[in-house]
Amino acid sequence: MKTKTKELKAAFKISIPVLMGYCILGFAFGLLMTSLHYNISVPIIMSIFIYAGALQFLAIGFLSSKLALIDIFIASIFVNIRQSFYGLSLLEKFKNSGKLKPYMIFSLTDETYGLITSIKIDKQLDKKYYYFFLGLFNQLYWISGTIAGALVGSFIKFDTKGLDFSLTALFVVLAIEQYKVNKNPIPFIIGAISSIISIIFIPLDNMLIVSISLSIIALLLLKRNLNNGNN
Amino acid sequence: METINIYTAIAVMAIANLLTRAFPFIFFHKKEQPEYIKFIASYFPPMIMIILIFYTLAKIDFTTAPYGSKEILAIFLTALLHIRLNNYLISIFGGTICYMMLVQYL
Numbered sequence: 001m002k003t004k005t006k007e008l009k010a011a012f013k014i015s016i017p018v019l020m021g022y023c024i025l026g027f028a029f030g031l032l033m034t035s036l037h038y039n040i041s042v043p044i045i046m047s048i049f050i051y052a053g054a055l056q057f058l059a060i061g062f063l064s065s066k067l068a069l070i071d072i073f074i075a076s077i078f079v080n081i082r083q084s085f086y087g088l089s090l091l092e093k094f095k096n097s098g099k100l101k102p103y104m105i106f107s108l109t110d111e112t113y114g115l116i117t118s119i120k121i122d123k124q125l126d127k128k129y130y131y132f133f134l135g136l137f138n139q140l141y142w143i144s145g146t147i148a149g150a151l152v153g154s155f156i157k158f159d160t161k162g163l164d165f166s167l168t169a170l171f172v173v174l175a176i177e178q179y180k181v182n183k184n185p186i187p188f189i190i191g192a193i194s195s196i197i198s199i200i201f202i203p204l205d206n207m208l209i210v211s212i213s214l215s216i217i218a219l220l221l222l223k224r225n226l227n228n229g230n231n
Numbered sequence: 232m233e234t235i236n237i238y239t240a241i242a243v244m245a246i247a248n249l250l251t252r253a254f255p256f257i258f259f260h261k262k263e264q265p266e267y268i269k270f271i272a273s274y275f276p277p278m279i280m281i282i283l284i285f286y287t288l289a290k291i292d293f294t295t296a297p298y299g300s301k302e303i304l305a306i307f308l309t310a311l312l313h314i315r316l317n318n319y320l321i322s323i324f325g326g327t328i329c330y331m332m333l334v335q336y337l
Contacts (some may be wrong), residue, residue, distance in 0.1 A: 017319025024327075041289045042237060049245040054286075059244055076247035082279055083248075087255035088272040094256070096308050101256075108252045110283060117276050162331035167289040168302070169309045169326035175280035176313050191281030199289050207289050211282045219274055220267065 004129040011133035014119055016113045018138050021170045026145020027152070028163050029056055034153030036060065047146040051139055052109060053167065054208075057070050078209045084211075097128040104128070107135030111170060118147045118177035154157040301337070304331035 033043035043206060046056050055076055062072050086108055087094075093116065094104055112135050121127055179188070194214035195207075202210045259268070284306070293299040309326030316322070 017323060020320055021323055038237075042241075045238070046244075047239055050241065050248055052248045055244060055248055057242075062244070063237060063240060067240075069240065071246050073243050077251060080248050080251040082282075084252040084254040085272060085275045085279070087252060088259065088268060089275060091255060105256055106249060110279075110309055110336050113279070114276075160336060162334040163327065164287070165302075165305055165330035166323055166327040168284055168306065169330075170328070171280050171283045171287065172306055172309045173313050173322050175249040175277065175284065176310060177244055177282055182277065184277075187277040188293040191278040192285070194278075195282050195285030199285060204289050206312045207273050208282070208286050211285065212279070215278050215282065216271060216275075219271060219278070223267075223270055227248055 004126065004133070007125050007129040008133050010122060010125055010215060011130050011137055014073045014115055015134055015137040015141070015172070017173070018115065019141050021111065021140060021166050023140035023145035023148070024166050027149035028145075029053075030146040030149025030151075031153040032057075032060060032149075034150045038062070038063075040150045040154060043146050043150050044143065047143045051107065051142060052080055052083075053142075054110075075205075078206070081209060082212050083108060083110075083113075084111075089117060092126070094131070097131070100128050100132040104131050104135055105186055107139050109138065111174070112138050114170075114174035114177070118174060118181060153213070180198075186222070187215075190215045190222070192216060299331040302328065305333065 029047070030043045033046075034040055043056075046059065050056055051060070058079055062081065067075070067194070087105065090108070090113070094101060097104055115134060116131060121130060175188070179185075191211075194211040197214060198207045198211040288302055289297070291299050291302055305326050308329050309322050312325045313319075313322035
């Protein structure tokens with residue numbers, strides 16, 4: 001097999017912003033789990049096998065309440081169902097990826113998806129290796145952060161209040177990158193209105209899935225209007 | 232929860248999570264996608280980024296002082312840094328440090 005140094009380098013360069021975000025968030029997750037007296041292996045196993053930020057943080061709640069496994073399963077699906085839509089826009093990009101494809105799909109987090117869809121790829125690169133390395137780097141950051149946080153959490157206490165804003169900041173940056181790719185403001189407005197309606201009327205646990213449903217309904221309604229306009 | 236149950240719960244979450252990621256690749260693998268799915272998929276990325284911003288802020292109470300002003304200020308700074316300097320690290324780091332100072336010292 002040829003060495004894929006170019007793809008490795010390109011993927012690393014693109015993944016740098018996620019490096020900080022994931023190290024910090026992974027660290028916060030590891031710290032939180034061990035400060036709740038979970039064994040150090042629990043957060044690390046979660047970061048290796050689940051590898052989904054929002055779900056892992058929510059899992060802290062699932063584990064402490066006595067939820068049935070089926071409830072955990074359904075809640076997890078709903079929390080992350082948005083990821084099904086990610087794949088839809090990547091079917092073409094991930095085509096012909098062979099043995100690398102299962103890991104590329106497994107490692108498809110919000111941030112990895114954001115990078116793949118927001119940043120233009122150099123045409124000379126073998127894209128399946130580039131996407132594979134990008135996913136791998138990001139997960140390594142996540143796991144490293146988790147291990148560091150879990151270790152530190154078992155020894156030291158310090159004030160991490162406000163650290164979780166790094167997740168918000170990351171999505172702000174990714175939204176700006178999306179706007180650069182497609183300067184149509186309508187999806188942003190739909191997203192904002194759906195979110196505000198959900199925050200006001202829906203309990204926090206269901207806010208994500210309700211705002212996604214609302215925004216998709218709004219999109220479809222808008223599409224019909226556009227089609228009628230053309231007729 | 233007993234140790235064995237924690238690991239079962241983790242396995243359940245891992246499977247559920249993987250299913251959500253693999254779903255379109257399993258069901259739309261070879262077939263031509265329906266036209267409305269293509270339409271949604273093309274508009275979904277910008278929409279979800281905005282929704283996730285709101286989701287990460289959903290716990291903030293905007294009806295009592297300081298009315299979410301710290302979050303809005305930090306988001307404004309993050310966006311400004313990113314538009315001006317176009318560097319992910321500076322934007323995220325700058326916004327987060329600003330926010331941590333706002334919530335810890337004010």
